[in-house]
Amino acid sequence: MSLARRLTAAAAGLAAIGALAAAAPAHSGHGGYGGGHGGNGHGGGGHDSRTVDLQLLALNDFHGNLEPPAGSSGRVTELQADGTTKTIDAGGVEYLASSLRTARKGHDRSITVAAGDIVGASPLISGLFHDEPTVEAMNKLGLDVTSVGNHEFDEGKTELLRLQNGGCHPTDGCYEKGRKFKGADYPILSANVVNEKTGKPLLAPYSIQNVNGVRVGFIGVTLKGTPNIVSADGVKGLKFLDEAETINKYTKELKRKGVNAVVALIHEGGFPASPAYNYNCDAGGAGSGLSGPIVDIAKKTSADVDALVTGHTHNAYVCTIPDPAGNPRLVTSASSFGRLFTELDMKYDRRTQDIVRTSVKGSNHVVDRVQPKAADLTKLVDHWRTLAAPVANRTVGYISADIKANDADGNESPLGDVIADAQLAYGKTLDPKTSIALMNPGGIRTDLVYAPSGAEGPGVVTYGEGFAVQPFSNTVNLADLTGAQVITALQQQVSGANQAAPKILQVSSGLTYTLDLTKTGADRVVANTVKLGGVPIDPAGVYRVAMNSFLAGGGDGFAALGSGVNPLVGGDDLAALNAYLTANSSAASPLVPPAADRITVVK
Template sequence: MSATPHAQRRGSRRNRIVAVAAGLATVGALAAAIPASAGEAKPAKTKPSRYQDVQLLSFNDLHGNLEPPAGSSGRVTELHEDGTTTTINAGGVEYLATHLRDARGDNPYSITAAAGDMVGASPLLSGLFHDEPTIEALNNLDLDVTSVGNHEFDEGAKELARLQKGGCHPAAGCYVKGKKFKGADFPYLAANVIENKTKKPLLKPYWVWKKNGVKIGFIGVTLEDTPGVVSAEGVKGLTFKDEVKTINKYAKELERQGVKSVVALIHEGGAPASTSYNYDCDSPGAGDGISGPIVDIAKNITPKVDALVTGHTHAAYACTIKDPSGKPRMVTSAASFGRLYTDTTLTYDRKTGDISRTAVKSANHVVTRDVAKAADMTDLINRWNTLAAPIGNRPIGYISADIPSTGTESPMGDLIADAQLAAGKKLDPETDLALMNPGGVRAPLTYAAKGSEGDGVVTYAEGFTVQPFSNTVNLQNFTGAQLVQILKEQVSGSNAASPKILLPSTGFTYTLDMTKTGADRIVVDSIKLNGAALDPAATYRVATNSFLAGGGDGITTLGLGTNDLVGGDDLAALEEYLLANSSAGNPIAPPAANRITIVS
């Protein structure tokens, strides 16, 4: 496989009709100048066939991962016929571009779509520049359309509007002298995100792709619970509506406009029964091959919608879920970080204007790193890396081994909690413990050298990839009874189906019994601080990041603390902790991740 030259991509694909028309005009002029032979037959016009296959290439949750993701974040699991599995290194926009371009080829009936979280929680290469590099890369990828995700709101609605429309950052300005950021040349869709002042969608609710009489509408929504997973400032002035009701509303509107083929881009997802990217959740005996919020959403979206491209859960699946009429409908997700892309065939019926559902086929494909890198993406990465290098290459600590970010209790999450406890104690020596949200731990720290970096060296860029949100470390007072309630809210209410297990700082321990349900999973008499049982009536000083301090992740009691004190940046806290507790000769070891005893 080889990369397609930049000049032959977006311009050629989208302007192909214009080019062909110009060519035909030239041929027509030449023909007019040459006398026609007597009795020469005119060429018969070819009538388009009734059924037209349309290729839909899709991905989701890129999160600004332009360079190949590190560790487990850059691998996928492949399932073999004999039941064994292997892991494959995957991802990196240089490879994603090559795979998409090769899959697309010269097919004029090809659409590329995404299901949100293209930016946000990004590595330093993109995040340092407010994700302008990722928007530039997506433009080069020929992305046609995407829904918004919750992370598109990390910096608020105004910043999202800037990413769409262009213009230099209001605080940072233009990163290259004389060069103004152009913005996305694809539409962001936000059908269920309503501006409270105008009562209208923040961005376009839908977009229609047209080619030679074929019309396919795309409706884009994000999860209704976005305010529960984004800082309050990021969603200020916005209301997030029900996904199903919104999609059904605009599917009717599209039908009134004569658009009967519809794809929903939904930033909400599910969990397949297997973590292998190629697991067949429709195979005999698979049963309910997928679970989670997307199942109920899919079952209730109008049959007018022909396929669902989803995201948010970072899972990989290509399953059918029955619509309200009982008819199977394709639902897909391509994991995250650009490790996979989905290739779906939509067979369009020119007579009815609808998709023939029986002909819909879909599969996920690995973005392997054994293909040629796309040269334009390499140039893009090098340009932005040159700007980022003075900041990103600065060492901030040393580790003795990989520090993983996965698992119910991740070593990386524990390390961050320890760093925030130390930061809290500097603010107030009476600080007792720290709690870290799992969703804020975006990547592992890897021991192996990267580029010119030595083994075990942690750079600022790597730290930024782990903690990219620019949260602050906040202190609050809680009673022991409130701390018990906080632990229960991790595994009950809105978190019952998908627990948000907080990572505790050293000295705070308890037992989590996953054989039980809801709040009963917390074994109350096991909760201890530095070996002593928690006193329900006592007051404890707790450090959290600003997201949790606002009651984030559905843990509302965290928003009820008293005696608030706002500290410094959370990444600065991690950097200070690593510098104080590690050196080249005495690197820090991964935490044992034994603070939560799990019964399963």
């Protein structure tokens, strides 16, 4: 069922709900290339000093998490003085707004920025309404500028433009009588996303923020590989350019306009050596604690760029990576889902009109849940929660304990097994010959949590909780693949585009194999161990495989899955999960988390 059809199904319930007041306060204007900033009016830096203080507050990968994210998605790891770690419950836009407002106190010049994926893959309270609630929340908490991310293209460029400019949804219309969506008060930057025919950026490439006489240029880009991880329809007619080359181009343009202070907002990231948000990334020397694509991008990005705010990998880090001139430069990321924010403090030289690079200091801060909530954001969340309730609160199944979305090592997970089994069961209803189902790990957004999230009892799974797990509105498709193609697809998990950051497919019951991490590349998947029902896969045999439409299109670097024949497009993937939970669980006999023993990992 598409998102629009889910809304249609809920229309009767929604119509009965009265409109609630949730008007956003006016926010300082930001327009196109020039932008603008009225200043946040918070203390710091004398008028007679050559330098003044500048504060940047940064977030990334919020993904519409207005309510505090559940399970492991709502925790961060903190390194203690004795070397041990502890976890802290974090996130929720009411707490994020409070954290940012507290951080701004005492700062005359403060700018709040983001590095993409503010929307997309969102829980039901935002995703059901095409992320209008999240845009309204960002307006309220004072976001000044963001780059575009890959998930901003989940519903295509036209929908992205609507989020920027406002207007009711073309299919679902306005969600309340007399209330029209106004769009983002902040610019969404897409410097390296251009029209294939004209070469012009889809949205503004940069924004110049002027706060109490300090002008800073922000250039926003997403990862060049966005077309590989977004559905083809979402990026149709668009071209994605090299990140560093694009930033360097517009840095020169900003300098020609007299803007010497430049910060890049990059929706691409890295992998720190520790999961702790407060880990010392540079303990072994500059750049020693970070790997991944952002390292090369940082090394190629113009030395005239003063800092890089990044995202995409959902990791937390504040690291130093040398710029092309060999000088240290901060590269930061604030995890995901609003659990952290990054604070960058620096000096701005009023004579050179540039940031003093050696003054830039950064740290990540936890958005804890013991602080007071921001009342205006509570009002907004309550408003949209009420509108979503007729859909969100419907019971779809029961579980006996938390079913985790992620294995600690990024391999097989219990929830991945459940989803793969659900798609296999659904695939068999379309074609009894279906024998394998595969699920991409990035499509599993959070845990199924035993503890109640609302009025439901413990162990009850609601439609809203299922939506938070699978919010993409993919279809479950079938295709015929040879055994050789199945093996190749499994090898593509750890080779080619996925070699540096493996994407381990979640597999349905009956499919087993060995993942040998002592080897490299495709050899890490031991071909002769790939079995179905205990019988080795026949490379020349033909297997009917179920997978979501994203994988069926070759997404996430799985070209082999995109080469299947005899395709059949099925129904909504969330509906398949809900049907499986309903058929295989009850209050008296809840679903037990699977053992996650289909992939044998050798380390």
